[in-house]
Amino acid sequence: MDNLTLVTEFVLLGFPTQPNLQIVLFLLILILYIATVLENLAIITLVVLDRQLHRPMYIFISNLSFVETIFTTTTTPKMLLGFVADRRTISLAQCFTQLYFFLSLGTVECALLTVMSYDRYVAICNPLHYGTIMTNKMCTILATICWAIGFLWIVMPIYLISQLVFCGTNVMNHFICDMSPLFALTCTRSFITECTCYTFSTTMILIAFLLTILSYTSIVTTIMKIPSTSGRQKSFSTCTSHLTVISIFYGSLIFMYVRPPNAKAALNMDKVIALFYTVITPLVNPLIYSLRNKDVARAVQKAMGRNRIL
Template identity: 55%
Template sequence: MEAENQTAVTEFILLGFPGHGRLHLLLSLLFSFIYILTLAGNVIIVAVILFNCHLHKPMYFFIGNFSFLEICYTTATVPKMLSGFLTEENTISFTACFVQLYFFFSLGATESLVLTAMGYDRYLAICNPLRYSTIMSSRVCINLTMSCWATGFMIYLLPISLIANSHFCGPNEINHFFCDAGPLLQLSCSRSHTTEIICYTYTSILILSAFLLTMVSYICIIIAILKIPSTAGRQKAFSTCASHLTVVIIFYASIIFMYVRPTAKYPFDLDKVVGVFYAILVPLLNPLIYSLRNKEVIEGLKKIVYSKRYLLFRIIE
């Protein structure tokens, strides 16, 4: 009876980062700068791939999708976090909180699946080059990508619905800079171990299976590369997948630590530090890795810049 008389929570307060005043101003400027760079870098990669016909290949089709995902992924959390620096009480409605949670997890799941598809693409290109163009056709690329998006946005419907249907009667302070599953489960007045087990199982199976499939692809790739007789041939083969492997290691190292770990309690302050890494910094690193390590992307960017400069000079003349 006492639980029923308690008022249901209609909004949450995101505690964000400790401190106030100048510290929050500095953090706001820093994260705003990182967010702008992230958007610009990923938009540039999408534009270069879209407008350069030489990059209309399966590998770049997946890279373009991944860059678009990074734009959506970082936008799911960062704008709300930045607005929190401007207000003394950073509130978010109950509905908006779970919408943010759903998109953050769904986009993260889609990224995992797209990275797996990219690993499979590199496996075919290096281990089965003669049949690569036949197997990885445009239709297969589109179907594979659509499957990643559909699965990513469907798989978390059940666990997030279970969390949203929990009873929240207070307190309503989330010790994070966005709505994450762990802090929300901690606030639930009707905390269910079944819900926690389902959420943990869903996340663990998705992350570990996608990671293991990607690693299997790269084990096969490394074995195939080692069989190439010439050093130049081995370097060329490895350069085609080095960028993707770097992204995979950075991405999975952070999310495995965060979401696939023992049930022992970790301080939420540590979670916030790790959250900054995988939600803010990793989306910034990806376009830098792909652009700096990929000659075709750099050449495509140069062509766009030179063509725009030529067009500008013609207009001025």
């Protein structure tokens, strides 16, 4: 250890391709990033300005849009810089900071999706008590708890990772700082640290996922008891958007983080999956919630009508 040079910065390998293709990828991801930010900010603005959207479901959707905006901003600008910069470096402090926000915001999203499934459960399984259970005050409390859980749950893993010693090669086979590529660059692998970090991530993902499944099991059971076909279809349609987002989100998340610490990480595949849920998912989620939602469509038409008048 005395003869090894300690690493003070990492070189993010990113997606090594031909220069022309680098420019194409830069422009494509830049367009997707701008579209993502604008879409999510538009949803937040609509929910804030339109009083008819001051309801539990839309309060949670606006929180989710805010998470998606910060989440993609945490990683995408650095990735875009890597396509055009000569040096794709990131300091240890910046790396750990990016990792903290990256994991924390992902945890907040897990918690929010779980609370949103509970909101659907109350709306369908206890419709007569929905107004007294899911008040705006209760929604604010639940959203605050989601944010608190997200930023506190990741403190211990980040602290353990920050105590690792990095030496030798500093080339990270990724476009962001993530746990697997960081563990691959440590001087000596720490089983306790890796096991603890993956236990924290796996526990949060599985608890949130199982609570969501539990809510939707009750929802499906209740819907199947509805005698009319049109009533069942109407009830199912209120859950379609949320189920689609859950499937996309947890599908990529479980593949990335719900695995034993000694599993051989396929870092190239991890990069593709990470690109999907850092760029594509934040872009698609607001579209999923908006396209099939009559209230959001009405709010958009109302806002456009005001702009024409002005």
